Amino acid sequence: MDLEDQATIIKVVDRQGKEDLVVVLGSPDADSAGIYAETVTTGDPTFAGPLTGTALMLPAYHILEDRVKEIIDPKVYEEQVGMMEFVLDKEAIIKSMDTYRSKS
Numbered sequence: 001m002d003l004e005d006q007a008t009i010i011k012v013v014d015r016q017g018k019e020d021l022v023v024v025l026g027s028p029d030a031d032s033a034g035i036y037a038e039t040v041t042t043g044d045p046t047f048a049g050p051l052t053g054t055a056l057m058l059p060a061y062h063i064l065e066d067r068v069k070e071i072i073d074p075k076v077y078e079e080q081v082g083m084m085e086f087v088l089d090k091e092a093i094i095k096s097m098d099t100y101r102s103k104s
Contacts, residue, residue, distance in 0.1 A: 001036045019060040023060040030096035037100045064090045
């Protein structure tokens with residue numbers, strides 16, 4: 001997650017609050033999904049961005065998770081995400097997200 005994205009998240013939290021926010025990630029691999037989930041929950045683990053030391057504790061999910069897919073219009077999901085289910089390692093990404101959520 002680049003510095004600009006981290007700054008945008010801080011602005012949204014400042015404007016909206018964090019009670020009704022959920023982060024939906026689209027990371028292409030399990031490692032980056034886990035790092036991004038960590039960044040929006042406990043803070044930037046690289047200590048380089050605006051979220052360093054900032055524990056927002058936002059819930060994070062990946063777009064490929066079934067619980068996310070279920071709430072999106074199937075036609076929109078297929079057009080925007082469908083192909084990625086076949087290209088990316090969905091099982092590894094979901095396992096990474098589940099593992100991270102169990103730690104936080």
